[in-house]
Amino acid sequence: MRLRKRSTGARAVAVTGTVATSPIAAEIAVNASDLDLRPWRRYVPTDAAVQLDSGRLTASAAVRYGGGTTRVDGTGTVHRLTVVRRDVPAPFVRAPAIDLEVVGLTIADGRVIAPRIVVAGAATITDATVTPAQRVALRESRVVVETLSWPQGPPARIEGTTRLATGG
Numbered sequence: 001m002r003l004r005k006r007s008t009g010a011r012a013v014a015v016t017g018t019v020a021t022s023p024i025a026a027e028i029a030v031n032a033s034d035l036d037l038r039p040w041r042r043y044v045p046t047d048a049a050v051q052l053d054s055g056r057l058t059a060s061a062a063v064r065y066g067g068g069t070t071r072v073d074g075t076g077t078v079h080r081l082t083v084v085r086r087d088v089p090a091p092f093v094r095a096p097a098i099d100l101e102v103v104g105l106t107i108a109d110g111r112v113i114a115p116r117i118v119v120a121g122a123a124t125i126t127d128a129t130v131t132p133a134q135r136v137a138l139r140e141s142r143v144v145v146e147t148l149s150w151p152q153g154p155p156a157r158i159e160g161t162t163r164l165a166t167g168g
Helices: 038-043
Strands: 002-005 012-021 024-036 050-066 069-085 088-108 111-127 134-150 157-164
Touching (some): 038 050
Antiparallel strands (some): 002 012, 050 069
């Protein structure tokens, strides 16, 4: 099977691989180039504290399905990311590029387990709830989440490091 789709807001999304119907199984590669993330906002609950305002994703992922289990491994970069707070229309987080890595994300039996997720990049966080608005510029930020599970499971291990762009 080979599918290449161009859609509004995306330069290219390509899906290649194999799919079997009996038993149902799949091994596919998904590659997205400059995918507009705004249409995906509908999947974030409207009462969430923050909302995606804009961003474009370039990513590659390997997706395998068999025996009722889906596994995803992939990397990507979100370019020109802007996040807003639900109650404040001004940008809350802006980042020129955020790199993502997902290793071994598994979906089965109503559970999601992610052995390792890494998010890295630089961002500016703005608190527009005060006057004047306060900004903190971060560089070389990195967050590693290990053993994440949902809806239940042991606490995830989270490690983060960052450097301020200026100051102490």
